Amino acid sequence: MATFATSDQLLVIIDPAARQRDGESVRIAKDVLSAGATTKVCLPEGPEEFARALARRGSRRPVVIGDDGALIRAVTFLHRQRELAGCVLSMVPVGGALGVAHTLGVPTGAVAAARAVLDGVERRLDLLVDDSDGVVLGALRIPPLAAVPVVAEPVPSRGWLRPYQTLVRSLSARPAPAVPRPGPSRLRVEVDGETVVDLDQPVEGIWVTPGGPGGLAEVEVRPASVGAEATPVRAAGRTVTVTGADFRYRADVGITGPVRRRTWRVVEGAWGLTVPGVP
Template identity: 75%
Template sequence: MATFATSEQLLVIIDPAARQTDGESVRIAKDVLSAGAATKVCLPDGPEEFARALGRRGSRRPVVIGDDRALVRAVTVLHRARELAGCALSVVPVGDTALAESLGVPRGAVAAARAVLDGSERRLDLLVDDSDGVVLGGLGIPPEPVRAAAPEPVTAAAGRTWYRSLVRTLAPGRPRLPAVPSPGPSRLRVEVDGAAVVDLGQPVEAVSVAPGTGGLARVEVRPLSVGAEATPVRACGQTVTVIGADFRYRADAAVSGPVRRRTWRVAEGAWGLTLPTGS
């Protein structure tokens, strides 16, 4: 993994949703980053300004302060500009950050900001679909319903946790995706490297695909169980194709579709993420 010099310049892009969700964490992260490196801070108002700021980064290393959607947006912009190979991304998670944490990014503004300053770049695989979309963590068919976030505990740490919860209640929040009900068993053909893992004649309850290691995707198909629980079918390969009648899927933090055919291929070591050294 490549280690960064603290003297390099950072482009800190603060996603607008993060500013609404938890302004205190944004402020703390910005202060820690500014104390440890030369920073230029951008406050885009929406996705277009976000993309423009990232495209004009110059020699600065980009740091995204935001949720999982902001992280995926940054990777997508760099991928479509064909600039992922030469750009290491850093992220300070604020908001819904299960994806970032699953990739190894520390939780909490201070820990994540320190990892940006002192961490190292790790090259990670991702999935690229035939519409040029990217998947960092995994995808599922059918999409699972969106679950409401658990309420935050009230603590006595200067009332900060209680204050953040109050601000989130009073401030105009970011609209959440509507829950997507499970449509029940699907009839899908799933191919891994051109070979059928399951065909249309076998109803399935769920299909999951995730980047693995060594340029291979991990695929799991759960057939419809009648009586005893059916054994999942697992496979690994470089390309995965799913064919079916108007199916939807959840990729990372977003629901896509309906589509009748989608192919994903693994791009090995396609993107770099700054993580704590030694993690």
């Protein structure tokens, strides 16, 4: 791990959502950072200005003040510019969704996080990268299939409108049909080319987490069960491929899909994040 000097020049990018949600924490973080280092503050109004600020950072170390979404946006941009390996990111968590940042070791609270930016150390972290160039910092989850959406009935032509309205009124007194709950998925899960679960085994959920021993992703598949709970299937590897009917997945805080096939690979030590040093 590398230790940083307080004389580092910082590029402080304040996400607009953080400014709106908790302006006081933003102000405190900015004051602490400005007191300990030379800072340039950027106030982007949207994703394009956010990316432009990162692209023009020069030799300054970028500091993101925002939530998990802002951190993911920064990592994704730098990855796609092929500049992630040589750029150490820092973060002061401000906003609603902060679970990913805290899991990665970023302190809770504006003051503690800002001090870690100034006096902390670089921690190298693994990354999941998929075949569409998307990234996963903390965890990937494939939940059960969503309930089938209700399809609206077509509206009849004007000449049939009155009888149709009468029919609707007569049906409205009937109890509404039960909304189906999410059901198990039928997906093939391959880890390093070996099939862990095949299409004949319905599953309730799949979890993939980078950062396992030896730069491996940890995979857990929970089979669907009747009665007694089924034992989860666990595996570890450098590539994970999921194939099957259209499925959606949650990567950190965002939901993607539907897709029929997706492969994730682990990039060991792909990026650096500033965390508190060991006392």
